[in-house]
Amino acid sequence: MGALPGFNPRRFFIAFIFQAVMLAAAYSLIRHNIIRIDVTLILALFILLVAILTVSVAFALKPAAERMRKIESLETKLGEDREILARQESQWQKLLSYLRLGVVLVDGNGNVLLSNPAMQRLFALSPEEAKASSLAHFIRHYQFVELWRTARREKITQTLSAEVPQSKRFLRAEAYPLREPLQDLTLLVFEDVTELRHLETIRRDFVSNVSHELRTPLTSLKVLIESLRSGALEEPATASRFLGHIETEVDALTELVSELLELARIESQQFPLQRSPSDPCAVLKQGVERLHLQAERAGVTLTIECEEGLAHVLADAPRLEQVLVNLIHNAIKFTPSGGVITVAAKQGPGVIEFSVADTGAGISPDNQQRIFERFYKANPARNRVGTGLGLAIAKHIVEAHEGNIGVESKEGVGSRFFFTIPIAR
Numbered sequence: 001m002g003a004l005p006g007f008n009p010r011r012f013f014i015a016f017i018f019q020a021v022m023l024a025a026a027y028s029l030i031r032h033n034i035i036r037i038d039v040t041l042i043l044a045l046f047i048l049l050v051a052i053l054t055v056s057v058a059f060a061l062k063p064a065a066e067r068m069r070k071i072e073s074l075e076t077k078l079g080e081d082r083e084i085l086a087r088q089e090s091q092w093q094k095l096l097s098y099l100r101l102g103v104v105l106v107d108g109n110g111n112v113l114l115s116n117p118a119m120q121r122l123f124a125l126s127p128e129e130a131k132a133s134s135l136a137h138f139i140r141h142y143q144f145v146e147l148w149r150t151a152r153r154e155k156i157t158q159t160l161s162a163e164v165p166q167s168k169r170f171l172r173a174e175a176y177p178l179r180e181p182l183q184d185l186t187l188l189v190f191e192d193v194t195e196l197r198h199l200e201t202i203r204r205d206f207v208s209n210v211s212h213e214l215r216t217p218l219t220s221l222k223v224l225i226e227s228l229r230s231g232a233l234e235e236p237a238t239a240s241r242f243l244g245h246i247e248t249e250v251d252a253l254t255e256l257v258s259e260l261l262e263l264a265r266i267e268s269q270q271f272p273l274q275r276s277p278s279d280p281c282a283v284l285k286q287g288v289e290r291l292h293l294q295a296e297r298a299g300v301t302l303t304i305e306c307e308e309g310l311a312h313v314l315a316d317a318p319r320l321e322q323v324l325v326n327l328i329h330n331a332i333k334f335t336p337s338g339g340v341i342t343v344a345a346k347q348g349p350g351v352i353e354f355s356v357a358d359t360g361a362g363i364s365p366d367n368q369q370r371i372f373e374r375f376y377k378a379n380p381a382r383n384r385v386g387t388g389l390g391l392a393i394a395k396h397i398v399e400a401h402e403g404n405i406g407v408e409s410k411e412g413v414g415s416r417f418f419f420t421i422p423i424a425r
C-alpha cells in the first residue's frame with residue numbers, strides 16, 4: 001500500500017508521543033486528585049486532544065508543503081529557463097540562416113544534429129534531401145564525409161577544397177572536432193570559393209596570355225635581327241624589307257602594351273568618365289573619319305546611317321569614339337575586299353543604339369559567347385594581327401556608361417556588333 005503523499009510518519013510519531021505524554025500527565029493529575037474531573041475539564045481535554053492531533057498532523061505535513069512550494073518554484077524557474085533556451089535557439093537559427101557559410105553539426109555516429117539553409121544552396125539539396133539524418137546522405141560527397149571522419153579520428157581541424165557536382169560550386173570545408181563537454185561532435189563549415197577560383201584562373205590565363213602575346217613578336221624580332229647580322233644588311237633591298245617587318249612587330253608590341261595599360265586603367269576603376277550630353281551622329285562621324293583611309297586601303301566601303309536630330313547621349317565622347325573605332329577596326333580586319341561596313345545609330349527606349357555591321361567572315365555561335373573575354377581570338381591561326389583586347393576594352397567602356405554590348409553574326413555572311421548608351425535627361 002502506498003504511503004499518504006507528503007505525509008512524514010516520523011514527524012507524526014514524534015507528535016503522537018508528545019500528545020500521549022501530555023494525556024498521561026493529565027490522567028496522572030486526575031488520578032491523584034490534583035485536579036478534579038468535571039464536564040468542563042473533559043471538554044477542555046477533548047479540545048486539547050483535537051488541537052494536539054491537528055498540530056501533529058500539520059507538523060507532520062509541513063515539510064511536504066515546503067517541498068511542494070519548492071517544486072512549484074522550481075517548475076516556474078524551469079519554464080522560464082525553457083523559454084530563454086527556446087528564444088536563444090531561435091536567435092541562433094536566425095543567425096545561422098543569415099550566414100553565407102554552410103554550417104553542419106555532426107555527432108559521433110555521423111548524424112546531422114543541426115544545419116543552416118546555406119547548406120541547401122551550396123549542395124543543391126532538395127527539401128526532401130535536406131531532411132536526411134546522416135551526413136553521408138545529407139551532403140552526398142564522399143570527400144567531405146571522409147574529412148569529417150579524419151577530423152573525428154585525429155581530433156585536429158581538417159581542411160579540404162573540392163567541387164560539388166550537383167551545384168557546380170567549388171567549396172572549401174573545415175571540420176572542427178569539438179572539445180569537452182561537446183566532444184564527439186564535429187562542426188563542419190563550408191565556404192563557397194567558386195568566384196575566387198574563377199578569378200585565380202583568370203589571373204593565371206592573363207599572365208600566360210600576356211607572355212604568349214609578347215613572345216611572338218619578340219621571337220620574330222630576334223630572327224629578323226639575326227638575319228640582318230648574318231648578311232642581309234649587305235643587301236639593301238632585303239635589309240629594307242626586314243626593317244619593314246621589324247617596324248610591324250614593334251607596332252604590334254606598342255599596341256599590345258598600350259591596350260594592356262588601357263585595360264588595367266579601366267579595370268582598376270582609375271577611370272573617371274567625363275560624361276556630358278553628346279550628339280550621337282557627331283561621335284559616330286568622328287570615329288568613321290579616323291578609319292576612312294584604312295577602309296579605303298582594304299577595299300571596303302564604309303557607310304554611315306544616322307538620322308540628324310537624335311537625342312543626345314550622356315557619354316564621355318572620346319571613350320565612346322574609342323568603342324566605335326575598336327569595332328570598325330575589327331570590321332575592316334575581318335571583311336574581305338569589296339565588302340560593306342555600315343556604322344549606324346538609332347533611338348531605343350531611353351537609349352541610343354550604336355551598331356557596326358559588316359559583310360565579313362562572321363563568328364560561330366560558340367565564339368560569339370567568348371569574344372568579349374580578354375585575349376580571346378576566335379581564330380588565332382588566321383588572326384595573327386591583333387591582341388584580343390579590343391572587344392574587352394569596348395565592353396568595359398560601354399558598361400561604365402551603364403550600357404550593354406552584344407553581337408549577332410552568321411558565319412560567311414557577316415557580323416553586327418551593337419551597344420547602347422543612355423540618353424541624357
Ligand code: ADP
Binds near residue numbers: 330377386387
Ligand atoms: P583582336 O585584337 O584580336 O581583334 P578583339 O577583342 O577586338 O581582338 O576581337 C576578338 C576576336 O573576335 C577577334 O580575334 C576575332 O576572332 C573576333 N571578331 C571581332 N570582330 C569581328 C568581326 N567583325 N568579324 C569577325 N570576327 C570578329
